[in-house]
Amino acid sequence: MASFSFGSGNAAKLLRIPLYVAGRVGTLLVPRGSRWVFGCGAGVGDGALALQRLAAAEGHDTLWLTSSDREDRDAAALGLRAVRKGGLRGWWATARARVIVVTHGLGDVNRYAIPGGFVVQLWHGIPLKRIGLDSPATTQVPAVPGAPLLRRLIGILYRRAARRIRVLPAASHRSRGRLESAFALGDGRVVVTGEPRVDVLSVGEPDERRATASALLGRAVGEIPDTTRTILYAPTWRDGAIDPAVPDAEQWIEIIRLLEQRDAVLLVRSHPLGEGGYAPPLPSRRVRMLSASIVSDVTPVLPAVDVLITDYSSLAYDVGLLRMPVLYLAPDADEYARTRGFYGRFRDVAGDDAAEGWGDLLPQLSELLGDDGVSAARSQRSATLSAEMHAFRDGRNTRRVYETIRARGIPAPKGAV
Numbered sequence: 001m002a003s004f005s006f007g008s009g010n011a012a013k014l015l016r017i018p019l020y021v022a023g024r025v026g027t028l029l030v031p032r033g034s035r036w037v038f039g040c041g042a043g044v045g046d047g048a049l050a051l052q053r054l055a056a057a058e059g060h061d062t063l064w065l066t067s068s069d070r071e072d073r074d075a076a077a078l079g080l081r082a083v084r085k086g087g088l089r090g091w092w093a094t095a096r097a098r099v100i101v102v103t104h105g106l107g108d109v110n111r112y113a114i115p116g117g118f119v120v121q122l123w124h125g126i127p128l129k130r131i132g133l134d135s136p137a138t139t140q141v142p143a144v145p146g147a148p149l150l151r152r153l154i155g156i157l158y159r160r161a162a163r164r165i166r167v168l169p170a171a172s173h174r175s176r177g178r179l180e181s182a183f184a185l186g187d188g189r190v191v192v193t194g195e196p197r198v199d200v201l202s203v204g205e206p207d208e209r210r211a212t213a214s215a216l217l218g219r220a221v222g223e224i225p226d227t228t229r230t231i232l233y234a235p236t237w238r239d240g241a242i243d244p245a246v247p248d249a250e251q252w253i254e255i256i257r258l259l260e261q262r263d264a265v266l267l268v269r270s271h272p273l274g275e276g277g278y279a280p281p282l283p284s285r286r287v288r289m290l291s292a293s294i295v296s297d298v299t300p301v302l303p304a305v306d307v308l309i310t311d312y313s314s315l316a317y318d319v320g321l322l323r324m325p326v327l328y329l330a331p332d333a334d335e336y337a338r339t340r341g342f343y344g345r346f347r348d349v350a351g352d353d354a355a356e357g358w359g360d361l362l363p364q365l366s367e368l369l370g371d372d373g374v375s376a377a378r379s380q381r382s383a384t385l386s387a388e389m390h391a392f393r394d395g396r397n398t399r400r401v402y403e404t405i406r407a408r409g410i411p412a413p414k415g416a417v
Contacts, residue, residue: 016111023091023112030095032116034414037097039065039085041104043296044074047122047169047197048103050398052080055099058402059413063093065109074296085110099410103197106161114164118410120401121165121183122196125314126175126389128349129236130341132182133158137340159184166408169193169401171317172391178343191404194390194397200300201321203395213304217267220295221288224265229306229369231259232290234269234298235329236313242277243270244331245311251358252280252287258362259286262369267305269298307368309361312336316349320386321393325368325378328354329361349385 036055040048044064056062064075065085075082083089085108094100094113101120102108132138139154162183168190170176179190201209217224224230235243247255259266267290268278280287295301299318308319311330319326328350330336337346346354355361367374392400406412 019112023095023110024115026091027095027113027115030092032098033061033096034411035061035063035093035097036099036101037063037065037093037109038101039067039108040102041108042124042292044071044078044080045297046103046124046299047195047398047401048101048108049078049297050196050199051101051120051122051401054398054402060099061413063097065090065093070293099405106164114161117164118166118405118408119164120405121168122401123168123179124197126171126195126317127178127182127343128314128316128346129312129336130182130343131178132162133184134178134182134343135340165189167191167401167404169195169397169404171195171198172389175389191401192391193400193404194392196398196401197297197299198318198321198390199395199397201302201318202393206303206322209303213301216295217290217301217304220301221267221290222285227263229262229264230267230304231264231307231309231365232267232269232298232302232305232315233309233329234313234315235311238336245329245357246277247280247358249281252282254362255358256280256284256286258366259284262366264306264369307365309365312342312346316382317386317389320382320384321390323379323383325375326382327361327364327368327378329358330354331356351381 036052038048038052040046044066052062052064062081064080064082066072066075066082067085072082072084083093085094090110091113094110094117097117099120100109100114100117101122103122103124106114106119129135133155138158139151144150162185165183165185166189168179168183168185170179170190170192171194173192176190176192180186183190203209214224217230235245255266258264264286266287268287269290270278279289290298290301298315302315302319302324303322305319305324308315308324308326309329310316310326311328311333316326316328330346330350333346333354353364355364368378369375
């Protein structure tokens, strides 16, 4: 079952209003220093890690803020100085920081110590589904008396929080418009620099990227022979609802039969906020879990993947940087368009052949794996979609974001020439 929904999250936000007020008073009394702090709602990784690496290399004092034992271990393994974001230490670290870098929301760091900091919101994907203020889901509250008033209050709080953002990188001018609308930001705060999180898909030679990614994947799920094709199934989050495409027992039999016939492995990447229910009824080495509890950041693994299956995930835009063919499995596209909404039409991204169930998808997958011409056509379609949404593919997105931050008043580290 899913572990989070907008409704429950917004209810908790309203209950924390006194803590926000107390934190605001505290930040008025505590002077900010020169440190950069980093947090990521998905764990230690994503664009925040790329920017932290560059900022540290440039000589800045950096600190990672964690939220679990697992993140503590991951940070230590990467050689990052870290403290827990909660409690007094996390509040103090955030309150004293000059630059605050997040990828999901202000709760990636200590949310009560944000005022006065230079907030960099890296976000975590090019929006296909509507996000922020563009989606009615964002201001959901539980069904209680006064719910309309509470939704209005949540909208006000969301806009006030978004106004704290000083830099929000966009992958392209098309993506910039979506982000400006979703966060109600103008005045040049959303900048087309490319996204740091996808630099790993552009740096180096393709063979080198594949070898590095294959090593990461092997450590996570076990070795996969070089001749075996790797398929990634990555459904998106449905705000607490169950994914309607979770295979039943009979469908799992058909899936595994096809994987055996085509010598392929299926990696199941359920959304970090929607895990559960995806394992086949009987264990099979042809199906392996790749959840966020195993690999927090999937992007560095993508060069080891041959085919993506998704519904509305922004991964559909990213894998085009690798010319990876994509199949779409979206049994609830009409309902999702009504309740969550898309930027543009889903058909413009997925084409006219998006599958409504595994019965429709498996023949497409079999044809893709068995016909080089079909694979090439799907690859070209993926690359074309990506080119429309990613303005840069030179591996320098992180550098452009860093230079934008510096150009907006953040000084060089002490001792820098």
